Each structure stands twice: as structure tokens, then as C-alpha cells.
Amino acid sequence: MPERYFQHTFENGLALLAEKMPGMQSAAMTLLVGAGAAFDPPGGSGTAAVLSDLVLRGAGERDSRQLTDHLDSLGLQRSSSVGVHHTRFGCAALASRVIESLAAYADIVRRPRLPEDGFQAARDLALQGLSSIEDEPRQKVLIKLREWHFPWPFGRNTMGEKEHLEKLTLDVCREHQAGSYHAGGAIIALAGNIEFDQVHREVEKRFGSWRPRTNPAPQRIPPPGRIHHEARPSEQTHIGIAYPSIEETHEDYYLMRLAVEALSGGMSGRLFTEVREKRGLVYNVWAGYNSLKGYGSIMGYAGTSSDRAQETLETFTGELYRLADGISADELERAKIGLKAATIMQGESTSSRSGSIAHDYFMRGRIRTLDEIKAAIDAATLDQVNAFLKKNPPGPFTIVTVGPKELKVPA
Amino acid sequence: MPERYFQHTFENGLALLAEKMPGMQSAAMTLLVGAGAAFDPPGGSGTAAVLSDLVLRGAGERDSRQLTDHLDSLGLQRSSSVGVHHTRFGCAALASRVIESLAAYADIVRRPRLPEDGFQAARDLALQGLSSIEDEPRQKVLIKLREWHFPWPFGRNTMGEKEHLEKLTLDVCREHQAGSYHAGGAIIALAGNIEFDQVHREVEKRFGSWRPRTNPAPQRIPPPGRIHHEARPSEQTHIGIAYPSIEETHEDYYLMRLAVEALSGGMSGRLFTEVREKRGLVYNVWAGYNSLKGYGSIMGYAGTSSDRAQETLETFTGELYRLADGISADELERAKIGLKAATIMQGESTSSRSGSIAHDYFMRGRIRTLDEIKAAIDAATLDQVNAFLKKNPPGPFTIVTVGPKELKVPA
Numbered sequence: 001m002p003e004r005y006f007q008h009t010f011e012n013g014l015a016l017l018a019e020k021m022p023g024m025q026s027a028a029m030t031l032l033v034g035a036g037a038a039f040d041p042p043g044g045s046g047t048a049a050v051l052s053d054l055v056l057r058g059a060g061e062r063d064s065r066q067l068t069d070h071l072d073s074l075g076l077q078r079s080s081s082v083g084v085h086h087t088r089f090g091c092a093a094l095a096s097r098v099i100e101s102l103a104a105y106a107d108i109v110r111r112p113r114l115p116e117d118g119f120q121a122a123r124d125l126a127l128q129g130l131s132s133i134e135d136e137p138r139q140k141v142l143i144k145l146r147e148w149h150f151p152w153p154f155g156r157n158t159m160g161e162k163e164h165l166e167k168l169t170l171d172v173c174r175e176h177q178a179g180s181y182h183a184g185g186a187i188i189a190l191a192g193n194i195e196f197d198q199v200h201r202e203v204e205k206r207f208g209s210w211r212p213r214t215n216p217a218p219q220r221i222p223p224p225g226r227i228h229h230e231a232r233p234s235e236q237t238h239i240g241i242a243y244p245s246i247e248e249t250h251e252d253y254y255l256m257r258l259a260v261e262a263l264s265g266g267m268s269g270r271l272f273t274e275v276r277e278k279r280g281l282v283y284n285v286w287a288g289y290n291s292l293k294g295y296g297s298i299m300g301y302a303g304t305s306s307d308r309a310q311e312t313l314e315t316f317t318g319e320l321y322r323l324a325d326g327i328s329a330d331e332l333e334r335a336k337i338g339l340k341a342a343t344i345m346q347g348e349s350t351s352s353r354s355g356s357i358a359h360d361y362f363m364r365g366r367i368r369t370l371d372e373i374k375a376a377i378d379a380a381t382l383d384q385v386n387a388f389l390k391k392n393p394p395g396p397f398t399i400v401t402v403g404p405k406e407l408k409v410p411a
Numbered sequence: 412m413p414e415r416y417f418q419h420t421f422e423n424g425l426a427l428l429a430e431k432m433p434g435m436q437s438a439a440m441t442l443l444v445g446a447g448a449a450f451d452p453p454g455g456s457g458t459a460a461v462l463s464d465l466v467l468r469g470a471g472e473r474d475s476r477q478l479t480d481h482l483d484s485l486g487l488q489r490s491s492s493v494g495v496h497h498t499r500f501g502c503a504a505l506a507s508r509v510i511e512s513l514a515a516y517a518d519i520v521r522r523p524r525l526p527e528d529g530f531q532a533a534r535d536l537a538l539q540g541l542s543s544i545e546d547e548p549r550q551k552v553l554i555k556l557r558e559w560h561f562p563w564p565f566g567r568n569t570m571g572e573k574e575h576l577e578k579l580t581l582d583v584c585r586e587h588q589a590g591s592y593h594a595g596g597a598i599i600a601l602a603g604n605i606e607f608d609q610v611h612r613e614v615e616k617r618f619g620s621w622r623p624r625t626n627p628a629p630q631r632i633p634p635p636g637r638i639h640h641e642a643r644p645s646e647q648t649h650i651g652i653a654y655p656s657i658e659e660t661h662e663d664y665y666l667m668r669l670a671v672e673a674l675s676g677g678m679s680g681r682l683f684t685e686v687r688e689k690r691g692l693v694y695n696v697w698a699g700y701n702s703l704k705g706y707g708s709i710m711g712y713a714g715t716s717s718d719r720a721q722e723t724l725e726t727f728t729g730e731l732y733r734l735a736d737g738i739s740a741d742e743l744e745r746a747k748i749g750l751k752a753a754t755i756m757q758g759e760s761t762s763s764r765s766g767s768i769a770h771d772y773f774m775r776g777r778i779r780t781l782d783e784i785k786a787a788i789d790a791a792t793l794d795q796v797n798a799f800l801k802k803n804p805p806g807p808f809t810i811v812t813v814g815p816k817e818l819k820v821p822a
Binding site: 022023024025026056057064065068069071072073074075076077078092093094097120121122124125128129131132134135136137138234235236238265266267268273276277278279280282283284303304305330333334337338340341342344345347348349350 | 475503744751755
């Protein structure tokens with residue numbers, strides 16, 4: 001039986017990860033470039049967002065139209081996004097087409113044309129996207145939660161800031177692309193119906209001579225406070241809650257994940273049953289683990305009618321505090337089954353796996369195998385989970401609300 | 412090589428579909444019950460929505476808590492939703508667990524407890540969900556578009572109406588459950604790592620004696636008009652456009668799908684390039700085929716800043732009219748590749764496949780194989796697609812807008 005996983009680091013710093021998935025016809029690729037929003041230039045919030053669009057408007061031998069047509073003619077299901085640490089380009093298709101697309105993606109990140117007319121359109125769209133958030137309070141509360149929870153620039157809105165985008169120039173974009181799109185810290189991950197030799201050769205050919213620079217670490221500034229309210233005339237109130245947790249590389253990581261699963265996994269999770277099912281307080285409530293490098297957090301959301309918002313906030317924080325008293329053997333058992341089931345389902349999606357192995361490498365420097373994850377989940381005992389919860393009570397809370405009036409934050 | 416597909420209709424009218432997917436460990440189930448929003452009692456819009464929650468609050472030997480815990484202890488990733496024709500229950504997990512869950516799902520649809528306290532919470536949540544739409548204009552415009560495009564009750568908001576939900580009683584729910592949850596017209600579809608014999612036996616055991624009634628077809632009332640505006644103080648305007656198309660069973664179905672793919676598939680689709688990329692008019696624009704039984708439609712959306720809304724509407728309808736002039740050979744080629752790639756990707760997801768084979772049976776009375784779909788796409792010629800487009804120009808349009816001011820509808 002051939003090995004399922006493959007890992008190689010090229011001399012220029014580019015990491016290549018690959019996973020062979022039996023039974024698949026497709027493959028998926030995730031390409032992470034170290035140009036996340038945290039590295040946007042001072043006064044240039046949104047540069048990465050504009051660039052992530054602009055680099056696709058012509059690259060190498062192809063102009064914008066030719067590039068788009070070429071990628072679509074490979075049948076690629078494409079996506080791109082800007083995160084805190086990286087700009088991400090992803091695609092999925094028949095495996096041979098994904099391999100074929102590597103040449104075009106090398107053009108996109110190494111030889112983008114960055115045309116003037118494309119810049120105007122890309123910046124306009126970034127501004128439009130930003131103002132559309134005013135009509136999406138559920139998204140807005142989570143953006144604001146990050147701004148008030150993480151130190152700057154890790155809490156930056158990855159979509160940018162209006163004032164910065166309005167002043168952004170093509171020259172700044174060109175300079176930032178030259179300075180932040182390089183092999184140092186870049187990760188390319190493929191999963192699906194692939195041959196390691198072929199992938200290795202093709203990635204070496206297309207990316208092997210990519211510049212090796214890396215970004216300097218940005219300076220950190222603490223967030224402005226922990227409690228924030230945005231007034232909005234509406235009958236709804238949107239609540240975002242966050243508090244620090246352990247990092248993903250911590251030895252107690254799986255204990256924490258199991259506890260969060262008992263809190264908010266499946267339909268039997270405490271938040272769902274206590275806040276939603278029993279009390280009918282909210283139409284949407286969840287909490288989950290959020291992982292940045294250097295910052296593990298628990299983040300949660302509740303959306304409710306404004307007359308129930310105060311009770312919802314109190315019930316929500318009440319459930320978080322109650323978690324410190326420990327979970328039951330039944331809850332742990334269901335949490336284990338739920339996490340393992342999710343692992344199995346993700347193991348059947350080439351897109352999930354290419355994203356996961358890229359993330360693993362960034363966080364841990366290596367791929368976690370599916371068997372390793374399942375074994376770690378199985379090994380956790382109730383005593384361990386409850387000892388972890390006792391040692392790590394929730395708080396201090398960052399609480400952001402969007403709605404007609406401010407809430408009283410529980411002591 | 413064993414057959415990939417299985418189809419059987421029980422004496423009570425229940426249809427069982429199954430698809431064996433090599434290489435998968437998981438399976439997914441889709442259960443469609445003929446209790447869609449179109450069948451809600453007069454004055455009782457939202458009954459199906461409340462019921463879809465209420466039937467999960469205890470069934471057979473299990474009370475609400477026991478049922479939730481049981482389903483989560485199988486590791487099921489669950490969902491449920493109310494559509495026009497059906498209420499849908501779905502799950503995915505390790506294949507053996509999905510088979511095991513059939514007994515509980517039979518309890519849910521055949522022996523729900525429908526408790527009083529659960530009814531209050533389910534109705535409260537339905538009301539909360541409905542009012543949350545006021546904060547989601549992007550969803551709201553599509554809900555309103557359906558109301559103004561389809562004859563009643565097919566355009567009904569599947570979430571219900573506020574006034575009806577406020578007056579809804581448990582008795583009405585109980586009566587509606589008894590009258591609309593039955594084997595006649597119900598469909599159960601499994602896809603993944605399954606054995607047909609075992610699935611057949613288990614479904615027969617759990618659902619074989621389910622009542623055979625079917626719902627009478629509801630009377631139809633034409634929509635109130637074709638142009639509708641909802642005033643909303645905001646800097647954004649949300650535009651919904653719909654016009655009639657052929658039904659899914661029409662012989663020209665794949666020609667239409669290829670044309671829609673050229674219009675709005677991939678990043679090279681006309682709407683994306685003309686409305687978004689070139690002009691930077693909107694942050695989100697799309698059009699797609701919408702299939703109800705008896706009503707094929709093309710539906711589209713554009714979200715934009717209000718000062719660009721008029722130009723966006725005109726460009727959007729302009730692109731729809733321009734489609735009647737035909738597409739190019741290159742566009743057709745990319746459309747074929749795009750549709751086939753999407754088919755391959757869906758063929759690797761147990762959840763997608765269980766949903767697709769259930770939908771196919773409802774629309775066509777049989778499963779379309781993946782090979783059949785690919786062959787039909789390949790067989791379409793440019794002359795056929797363009798003859799279809801010439802014979803079927805767009806219109807009459809239903810146009811719904813949500814924003815600060817009404818737009819001038821192009822002639």
C-alpha cells in the first residue's frame with residue numbers, strides 16, 4: 001500500500017504537501033501566500049484584499065480575459081480569500097486539470113500584470129464589498145469582534161478600511177505584491193487523485209525559482225478595549241463573544257476541542273439545547289475554536305430579537321462559566337463521536353483535505369494524518385477533559401453587540 | 412462490477428433510491444416528505460416550518476432530549492429544511508450509523524410526540540427566524556422575488572407569515588402532521604458505502620407500513636404583479652430578477668443549462684465579467700436555473716450601492732437580452748467543461764448524491780446516472796443551444812428591489 005502523505009520543502013522556503021485519496025477522480029489545490037491582512041502596509045488596510053483580485057486580472061503571457069477563460073477551460077472550481085496570515089488561492093477539478101493549472105497559478109503569484117484599469121475595478125469592488133457589510137450585521141459583529149479581541153494587526157478587517165481603500169494607489173499595490181508574494185512562508189497543498197512524483201516535478205518546475213524572501217513580523221498593538229457596542233436601528237441584536245484559549249499546538253488541544261464540541265457540537269450541544277431549544281431565545285447560536293498563530297480563542301455568536309438580547313447574553317455567558325464545572329461521560333462520548341464523524345467526512349473531500357494539510361503545516365510544520373486525529377480523540381479521558389476545563393475557566397470576555405441598544409455585561 | 416444505482420417503490424407509495432459510491436466510508440440520507448410550504452393550511456403559512464422543528468422534539472419511545480442525544484450519539488451531521496414541495500430531513504455519517512438512524516427517522520415522521528412545550532419553543536423560533544430576515548435584505552429580496560414570481564402557494568415564504576404564526580395552534584400542527592406526513596409522495600434516498608439489500612430490508616421494516624395517503628394538489632392563484640419594491644433605508648440596493656424557462660423534464664433542458672452556465676458559470680460567465688469585473692458595478696451577481704414541478708425559471712440577484720443600482724439593473728437585463736443572440740463556440744466549450752466538472756465533484760459527495768437522486772426521482776421518476784448527464788452535456792451542439800436561445804428570449808421579467816428608492820424598470 002502506497003503512503004498517503006507527502007511533504008517537501010524547496011530551497012527557497014516553499015512547502016509542498018500532498019495527500020493521495022483513493023477512490024477520487026478529482027484533486028484540490030490550496031496555495032497560501034504570506035500576504036495576509038496582518039501584513040498590509042500602515043495606512044493601507046485592504047491592500048491584500050485588492051491584490052487578491054488584481055493578480056487574477058492578467059498574469060504571464062495572458063491578459064485578464066485570457067487568464068479567466070484559460071482557468072475556466074480547465075473546469076476549475078476556484079476561490080480566493082484573504083485571511084490574517086495568508087492570501088489563499090484554491091481550486092478543485094479533475095486531478096489532471098488541477099496539475100495543469102499550476103503553471104497559471106505560478107504566473108498569478110509570480111508574474112501578475114497588475115494593470116491600471118483592473119486596479120480601479122478591483123478597488124471599487126473592495127469598497128462595495130466593505131459597504132455591503134452594513135447590510136449584514138451578522139457578519140459585521142464578527143468582524144468587529146475580531147478587531148476588539150485580537151491585538152492589531154491580527155484583528156484587522158481583512159476586507160480593509162474605507163478611508164485606506166479610497167486612498168490606495170496601484171503603486172502601493174505593486175510594491176506590496178513585490179514585497180509579500182514570495183516563496184518564503186508560502187505553502188502549496190494538493191489532495192486527491194494525484195501522483196507524488198508528478199506533483200513534485202511540476203511544482204518544482206513552476207515554483208522552484210520563486211524568490212525566497214519572507215515577511216518581517218508586524219508590531220503588535222493591544223485592542224482598544226473588551227466591550228464594544230455598535231448602534232443600529234433594528235429589532236434584532238447580534239452578539240459576539242470571544243475569550244482566549246490554548247494554541248493549536250498545545251498538548252491539551254484535543255481536550256479543548258472535545259469540550260467545545262460538548263458546548264456547541266451537533267444538536268445536543270449545550271448552547272443549542274439551553275439557549276435555542278429549551279428557551280426559544282435565539283434563531284442562531286454557536287461557539288467554536290478560532291486558531292491564529294500565537295492566539296487560540298473561543299468565539300461565539302448569538303442573534304436574537306432585541307427584547308430577548310439581555311437574557312440571551314446572560315444565558316450564553318452562563319453556559320460558558322458552567323463549562324468549567326466539567327462535562328458528563330455521555331457528553332464526552334457524543335463529542336468524540338461527533339468530532340470523529342466530522343473527521344471522516346472531511347477525509348472524503350479533496351477541497352477539505354488540501355485546506356487541512358496546508359493549515360496543519362502552517363500551524364505545526366507537519367501533516368496530521370486522519371488516523372492520528374482519530375487516535376488522539378479516542379485517547380482523551382473524562383478526567384483529563386474536566387481537569388482542563390477546571391484549569392482554564394472562560395474569560396476575560398470580549399463582547400461586541402450590534403443592535404438598537406447597549407447590553408449590560410454580566411460581571 | 413456491481414450496479415451503482417437502485418430504485419424501488421413500496422406498495423404504500425414510498426420511493427427508495429440508492430447509490431453505491433466506491434471508495435467512501437460515509438453515507439448520506441435524504442428523506443423528503445410531501446409536506447412542503449405549498450401545502451400549509453389556508454391562514455396557516457409556517458405550519459410546515461414549525462412542524463419540521465416540532466417532530467424532532469421527541470418521537471416514538473424517546474422524548475426530545477433522548478432523541479437529540481441518540482441522533483448525536485450516531486455521529487450524524489444533520490439538517491432539515493422546508494421547501495415548496497417537501498419537508499426535507501437529511502443526515503450524513505459513517506454508513507453503518509446512517510442505516511442505524513433509519514429507525515429514529517421513521518419515528519420522527521411517523522410517530523412524533525408533538526409536545527405542548529416544544530410547540531411554544533418551535534413557534535417562537537419560527538417567528539424569530541422570520542424577523543431575522545429583516546436584517547438580511549439579500550435573503551429578503553429572494554423571498555419576495557418568489558412571492559411575486561410564482562403563483563400562490565408555490566411562491567409562499569417557506570418560513571411562514573408573522574400573522575399566521577402568531578395565531579398557529581398545536582392542534583393545527585397535529586392535524587397537519589397527520590394529514591401530510593405519509594408515504595404517498597415520500598422519497599428516501601441513500602448514497603455512499605451501502606449494500607442495496609440491507610438498505611431495502613431496513614427501509615421496508617421501518618417505513619413499509621407507513622400510511623399511503625397523498626396530498627391533494629393546492630389551488631393556484633396568480634401572483635399580485637411582476638414589479639415590486641420594498642423601501643429600506645440603506646446605502647445598498649438588492650435586485651432580484653426572474654423569468655419563466657422550460658421545465659426540468661423538457662428535451663432542451665441541457666441546452667438551457669449550458670446557456671445559463673455561459674451566462675453565470677465560473678469566473679468567465681457573462682454576468683461576472685460584464686457586470687462585476689469590467690464595470691466594478693456590484694460585489695455580488697449571479698443567475699441560475701430554479702426548478703419547481705411545473706415551473707422552470709431563471710432567477711438572478713445583484714447587490715450594489717444604491718447610486719449604481721439603476722445602471723446595474725439595466726446592464727443585468729441587457730445581458731439577459733443579449734443571450735438571445737447566441738453564445739460563442741468558446742463559451743459553449745467552457746460551459747460544457749464547467750458543468751461536467753461540477754458533476755464530477757458532486758459525484759464525490761455522499762450528501763450531494765443523496766439529494767440529487769431524490770430530486771431526480773421527484774422531477775423525473777428515475778435516477779439520472781452521472782454518465783447520462785455527462786453524455787447529454789457532450790451531445791449538445793452550438794447550433795442547438797443558439798436555436799434554443801433564439802426561440803426562448805428572456806421575459807416577462809419579475810423584478811423585485813429592496814433599497815432606498817424604486818428603480819426604473821427597462822422596457
